[in-house]
Amino acid sequence: MDYSLWKQFPTLETKLKNTQKIMIDQINIDNRKFKKGIDNLINGNGKMIRAALLLLFSEYGNNNDELTFEKAAASIEIIHLASLVHDDVIDESDLRRTAETLNKRFGQREAIYLGDYLFTQYFKLLIDYAPNKSNLTFSIDHMQAILDGELHQSLSKNDVKRSVADYFKAINGKTSALFVNSAAEGAVLGGADGETIKLAEQIGSKLGDAFQIRDDLLDFNPTYETGKPELEDVTEGIYTLPIIYALQTNYKKELTKLLKKDQLDLADLSKIQNIIEISGGLAKAKQTLTDTLNECLVLIDSLPTSDAKPVLKTIVAKLFK
Incomplete structure (x- = not known):
C-alpha cells in the first residue's frame, strides 16, 4: 500500500491502515496460495483513494463510530479490487502496477472465482455495517x-x-x-x-x-x-x-x-x-x-x-x- 500521500494527514493515515487490516482479516480462504495472492493484491492496492473519500466525508455529522466507517471503507476497497480482478481477466493482463495479476498467477478460471469471492466479502461487510435496508439498497444500486x-x-x-x-x-x-x-x-x-x-x-x-x-x-x-x-x-x-x-x-x-x-x-x-x-x-x-x-x-x-x-x-x- 502506498501511504505517501497521507503522511501529512496522520489521523487519516491511521484510519486507512486500520481499513487495510480489516480487508486482510476479511479474507478467510483455506487455500494458502490463494489467500496469499489476495493479500498481495490488497497490499499493492495503490493509495486507497475511495476509502479515504469515505472516511473524510464521515466527518460531516455527529456520528463517531470509527469502526463502522473503517468497515465501510474496507468494503469499498474490496469491491474495487474485485472489479480490477475481473478487468484483468477480460483484458488478459499479466501485470497491474508492475505486479503479477491473479489470472497470470493462477489462471483465468481461478481468477474469476477469486474476484467473485471478493464480491461476497464486500456484501458480508456491507450487511455488517449498513444501518438499515435503505442503506443496503443505496449501495447495491x-x-x-x-x-x-x-x-x-x-x-x-x-x-x-x-x-x-x-x-x-x-x-x-x-x-x-x-x-x-x-x-x-x-x-x-x-x-x-x-x-x-x-x-x-x-x-x-x-x-x-x-x-x-x-x-x-x-x-x-x-x-x-x-x-x-x-x-x-x-x-x-x-x-x-x-x-x-x-x-x-x-x-x-x-x-x-x-x-x-x-x-x-x-x-x-x-x-x-x-x-x-x-x-x-x-x-x-x-x-x-x-x-x-x-x-x-x-x-x-x-x-x-x-x-x-x-x-x-x-x-x-x-x-x-
Whole structure:
C-alpha cells in the first residue's frame, strides 16, 4: 500500500491502515496460495483513494463510530479490487502496477472465482455495517451502476459515432459510481444533512470522472510508464475523449479509415497518435479534465466548514498535479 500521500494527514493515515487490516482479516480462504495472492493484491492496492473519500466525508455529522466507517471503507476497497480482478481477466493482463495479476498467477478460471469471492466479502461487510435496508439498497444500486457502465462501454466498442454523452454515460457508471458511493456513504454513515450528502455525491462524481479521463489520456502519452501498450484502448476498439474529439474535426475521414482496419500495426498507431495531437483532440480532452477538476473544487468549496474540507482540496491538488 502506498501511504505517501497521507503522511501529512496522520489521523487519516491511521484510519486507512486500520481499513487495510480489516480487508486482510476479511479474507478467510483455506487455500494458502490463494489467500496469499489476495493479500498481495490488497497490499499493492495503490493509495486507497475511495476509502479515504469515505472516511473524510464521515466527518460531516455527529456520528463517531470509527469502526463502522473503517468497515465501510474496507468494503469499498474490496469491491474495487474485485472489479480490477475481473478487468484483468477480460483484458488478459499479466501485470497491474508492475505486479503479477491473479489470472497470470493462477489462471483465468481461478481468477474469476477469486474476484467473485471478493464480491461476497464486500456484501458480508456491507450487511455488517449498513444501518438499515435503505442503506443496503443505496449501495447495491451503485454496484448496478458500475456494471451498467461496463456493459455500456462494451456495446460502444468500435463505434466511430460514439458521442461525448455516450462516453460520460459509460464512465459515470464504470468509474464514477464507486466514487459517488464512497463519498455519499461516508456522509450518510456520519450523519450529515441532506444537502451535504448531495454535495458528496456530486464531488464523488466529478472526482471519478477526472480519474477516468486522466487514465484515458495516459493511453496517448508515450512517455508515461503504465505497464500497458501505448494506444491499448484504441487497439481494443475503445474510443475515449481524445478520439471522440478528433472525430469531430476535419480529420474525421482519415481517422475513421484507420480505426476501421481489421488490425492496427505500429505505423497505424503512430498515425492515429499524430492525428489526435494535430487535430486538437488531445488538447481538448486535457481541457475537459481541467474543467472537471475545477468543477470538483468549486463543489468542495461549497461544503460546510470542517477539518475534512482542506484535506479534500489538498488531495485533489496532489493527485492531479
